[in-house]
Every structure is written in C-alpha cells, then in structure tokens.
Amino acid sequence: SYVLTQPPSVSVAPGQTARITCGGNNIESKSVQWYQQKTGQAPVVVVYDDSDRPSGIPERFSGSNSGNTATLTISRVEGGDEADYYCQVWDSSSDHRVFGGGTKLTVL
C-alpha cells in the first residue's frame, strides 16, 4: 500500500517560515491535501489539490508538490499555528485514502 512519510516534529520561531514535508513514491502524480489539527479539535483542511487554499485560510499557508515530496509552507509563523499537520492523498492502486503520520509544529 502507498505510504506517506512526514517528519514527526518541526520547530520554528515566530515570524519565521515553517516547511513540513510529505514523502511518497512519485507523489507529484497525486493530489495532496494538508490538514491542521489543534489540540482537542477536529482537523481542518488548509490546502487541497497540492496548492489550493480554502476560503478563510490565510495566504501564509501554501503548498507545493514535486517529484517524491509535497511541502506545506507556513510563512510568518504565529503561535496560533502550533498544531499537528497531516498530508493526505488518494491511492488509486488500492482505492484507499492515505494519511501521513503527522507532524507536530512547535512555535518556539
């Protein structure tokens, strides 16, 4: 089955840029979604179809997808961005929705 690999944690100082990666075999051929989950809350989609941003999501959140790595970039990080972030794709070979293991973003 298709596997998505994320770093367990990323730390960044306020105002800096955070980059969270999601690795998968030829992931550039798939559409990648990113979800933000704050403690005790349900997930919220922050990027879909690689780089589209839902209404209400700040422009500071952006996505890219190339080769074997998709990346969620959060510019000008704020304390409120501290959360777990998950990437997700649809794997057509197994007809499964797949999540990455999640990355905990810590704002120093």
Add this chain to the structure above:
Amino acid sequence: EVQLLESGGGLVQPGGSLRLSCAASGFTLRRYVMGWVRQAPGKGLEWLSIISASGDATYYADSVKGRFTISRDNSKNTLYLQMNSLRAEDTALYYCAKDVNGDFPPLYYGMDVWGQGTTVTVS
C-alpha cells in the same frame, strides 16, 4: 451553517458491535461523498471508509474491511458506520467527514467539513 454531528459511541466489550451515526445539516447530503476517519488516543489520523454520493460504491481500509460497513440514508441526511467484531485496537475517536464534492473515487481534493467525533472504547 454546515455541520456534522456524530453519535453512537460508547464502551463495548471485545467482539461486540456498535453503530455510529453522523447527522448532516446545512448542506444537501446526497451531493457529496462522505467518509469516516478515526484517531486512537495520542495517535495520528487513520482513514477507515468512504461512500459515494448515491451510496452505491464503498471502499474500506484493510484494518476494518469485513468488520465495518458504511452506509447512508440521504433522505434522513445521515451517514452510518456499523462496527462488528470490535477489538481493543478499535478504541479511538471516530470522525465523520464530508468531501469537497461528489467525485468518486476522490482523486482530487479531500474532506472540507469534519464533525467533532464520537468516542469508541473497546474493553
């Protein structure tokens, strides 16, 4: 306001059954693909199942295939998850989620509305 409200969770013994419900409001359920995702305590998100807008197609994660059944009643604006042969490792918070559109299978986009979840404890 678009909302999903899960119910039906609880404490069940190993081998037992539960049926989760997810009541949808603020949108026309029959137009959208729907699904279930769970999160074990302290763990990440695990996709479980997905159902087409009409209900005529379903897919399951290997971990629940043959034990769980997803269904929907569009006339009642409700999604269901019938869970049988429950195991300790099924203990989790169960979320229902709405897809962005009715495309099936959902090659693009993903889930744009989530419920707050219902807790299932198998012990």
